[in-house]
Amino acid sequence: MIDPPGLMISAPSSGSGKTTVMLGLLRAFTEDGLSVQPFKSGPDYIDPAFHRAAAGRRSFNLDSWAMDADLLAAIAAKAEGADLVVAEGSMGLYDGVATRGATGWGSSAETADRMGWPVLLVLDAGGQAQSAAATALGFARYREDLPFAGVIVNRVASPRHERLIRLGMEGVGLPVLGVLPRRGDLTLPERHLGLVQAVEHPDLDEAIAAYAAFLRAHADLPAIRAAAGRRAVADGKSGRLPRPPAQRIALAQDAAFSFTYPHILEGWRAAGAEIQPFSPLADEAPDPASDLVWLPGGYPELHAGALAAATRFRSGLRQHARTRPVHGECGGYMVLGRALIDKDGERHRMTDLLGLVTSYEKRSFHLGYRAAALTAPMPGFQAGARLRGHEFHYSTILEQPDAPLARVSDADGNPVAETGSTRGGVTGSFFHVIAEAGR
The missing domain is CATH 3.40.50.300 (P-loop containing nucleotide triphosphate hydrolases)
Known part of the structure; x- marks a missing residue:
């Protein structure tokens, strides 16, 4: 070409x-x-x-x-x-x-x-x-x-x-x-x-x-x-874009959830997946007919109060999670947790699908490539899959009681403490997946 x-x-x-x-x-x-x-x-x-x-x-x-x-x-x-x-x-x-x-x-x-x-x-x-x-x-x-x-x-x-x-x-x-x-x-x-x-x-x-x-x-x-x-x-x-993790994907999209790599969405669409945007900030629930809810990264720490008050969103997400998978990346991972503490030290209730508690008040800079070996399945990947991605945030984990999602290391192979979490069909991680390794 x-x-x-x-x-x-x-x-x-x-x-x-x-x-x-x-x-x-x-x-x-x-x-x-x-x-x-x-x-x-x-x-x-x-x-x-x-x-x-x-x-x-x-x-x-x-x-x-x-x-x-x-x-x-x-x-x-x-x-x-x-x-x-x-x-x-x-x-x-x-x-x-x-x-x-x-x-x-x-x-x-x-x-x-x-x-x-x-x-x-x-x-x-x-x-x-x-x-x-x-x-x-x-x-x-x-x-x-x-x-x-x-x-x-x-x-x-x-x-x-x-x-x-x-x-x-x-x-x-x-x-x-x-x-x-x-x-x-x-x-x-x-x-x-x-x-x-x-x-x-x-x-x-x-x-x-x-x-x-x-x-x-x-x-x-x-x-x-x-x-x-x-x-x-x-x-x-002859190359292949990333495959969709489900046929009907409810994708959070608004000012709090916007960090999705374009090639990921392009791959999903090219394979025929139906992407159904919804706005948690507008208190919209995911489509009840969706096979998967995906919460991308973004700025939930700037909208924690509005997200905590979004009762229809929280109820719809929890209803979905009873029978079908949910995944969150970075900001989406934080919203899947029990609580988010904002820059002023105010604690906001999140969706409580994971036990994660994060703080933006206690800021710590996390930046760099990530290599992840999944220890549990997540949407689109089986346990044992190796992924490459990137992490960029300032939030600190205060509590992470759930099983880890992956063994995670930086670009030089040094272990990273932020392993992600899994509970039932709910998974989340601070790293944004870019590609599966070895493809």
Whole structure:
């Protein structure tokens, strides 16, 4: 399969402005009549929804630590019919983990190399001038085999600052494809897990349109498009997206439950599963005809009071759990527990399907890839299955009396205490499943 030409938007580190550039390019090229396929390198839960809002096409994660070659090819095949691919990296371009996973170490550079997408480096030039060229040159030459499209220089303070930066870049032969003046108003609101969710942004379309106008005024869009590249990859039709864990799946979807990997849902739909969204925050019960209730991650700690008061939701979920399975990931796992303590120390009753008690008042940072060997079955997987996933939250477990769901380790094989829980047909874990290992 020959994919459309593409680019990887990356940076030396987080906070350099690559999401603003990504959304601006997606919208600008879409406004020009192109069909643009977005991707996200790495396990980010939030950015794909922003990408979809900017480009009008579903965005998918590509993850070299968690995904084997067949799954990567199947996801890359979602670019079929597009004119251009624009992918957004995670953290810094070469950042990954120390121990190799399914096909690599999880860096954006690996994704760019595998797909043949030249890197467009977004460089924050605050506090430096000609020295910015030394930073960019280091990234361009760190891997000589990695295609490099050029640099967009961000947060430039003045015309003099721009002249000095361009002199440095010209001196080392690096193309400058954009120079973005410092603009404090072109930032997306954030909270403790990163950006606010796309569904919560009050003026998202207006904000993305402003990013597109900003990129048009200060970047060379024809040159950026011309720099896109591609290579032949394995036929995506031979790969397989994740299989659905049931035929009729009641999926919690609202501001408290929104972190579901797009390739997971795409796989479920492609196999003919019926996904039935419902909103616990609106006190909706899952469809009584559903075979499975799935509570994804999100921000239940910000809505604990509303969830505690959602009696129809709790009653419907408990009724379902008497005869059919329920699974929760991260935030969904917390809601399946007995209680959730919010940042102010107030204790809120949850659904009590598991004995779990979690606290957001006693915050502890949990971040990283997870490898899990199931010690009990969960929807879609038998005991003994090996899974790869990711964990990202600040909540602390105060009580976890139920049987563990899995033996869990980090990317380097070190044991992780958050093993998940199982009680009857109810299961939950703090890790979000990305793929089954060994596929």
